Amino acid sequence: MSTSTRLHTAQTYLSAFATLSIPSFSSVLSDTYTHEHAPASLVKALNRQGGLPTKEAALDHFRNLGRLMTGFPVTPVQMIEDERQNAVWAWCKARPEWRGEVLDGDVEWEYEGMYTWTRFLKYGSWWRRMVVEEDGRNLMGKADADI
Numbered sequence: 001m002s003t004s005t006r007l008h009t010a011q012t013y014l015s016a017f018a019t020l021s022i023p024s025f026s027s028v029l030s031d032t033y034t035h036e037h038a039p040a041s042l043v044k045a046l047n048r049q050g051g052l053p054t055k056e057a058a059l060d061h062f063r064n065l066g067r068l069m070t071g072f073p074v075t076p077v078q079m080i081e082d083e084r085q086n087a088v089w090a091w092c093k094a095r096p097e098w099r100g101e102v103l104d105g106d107v108e109w110e111y112e113g114m115y116t117w118t119r120f121l122k123y124g125s126w127w128r129r130m131v132v133e134e135d136g137r138n139l140m141g142k143a144d145a146d147i
Contacts (some may be wrong), residue, residue, distance in 0.1 A: 007088060013025070013146050014026045014090060020065055020066040025059060026059060034051060034053055035058040068096075073094060074093075075093050076091070085120065089116065092121075095113075
C-alpha cells in the first residue's frame with residue numbers, strides 16, 4: 001500500500017526538524033502558509049502578532065531555531081489522516097539538540113516534549129499549521145538569552 005500525498009508531505013515536514021533544513025521546510029509549505037502555536041500561555045511571544053502569518057515568517061522562525069539547535073528530531077507516535085478535511089494530525093515526541101554555545105550550568109537542558117501538529121494540505125503543500133506543546137518549559141527563551 002502506498003503512502004498518500006498527505007502522509008508523505010507530513011512525514012517530509014516532520015523529518016525536516018532533524019536538521020532544521022530550510023530547503024526541506026520551504027518545499028512543503030505553500031505560499032499562503034500560516035503557523036500558530038498553543039497553548040497561548042506557553043508561547044505568548046510567538047503568537048503575539050497572530051502567530052507566524054506567512055511562509056517567510058515561518059522560515060525565519062525555523063532559521064532562528066537553527067541558531068539555537070543543531071536539530072529538533074520529531075518522532076511521530078501516531079498520525080491520523082482525514083481525507084474529508086484534507087488534513088493530517090500528528091501526535092509526536094521531540095527532543096531539542098542544543099548548540100554548545102547556548103548551554104550553561106544553571107539549567108537542566110535535557111527535555112523531551114510531546115506535541116500535536118495539525119496540517120491542512122492545499123495544492124500539494126501545507127497551508128496552515130497549529131502546534132500544541134503538551135508539556136513545556138521555557139528553554140527556548142533561555143537558549144536565546146544565552147547567545
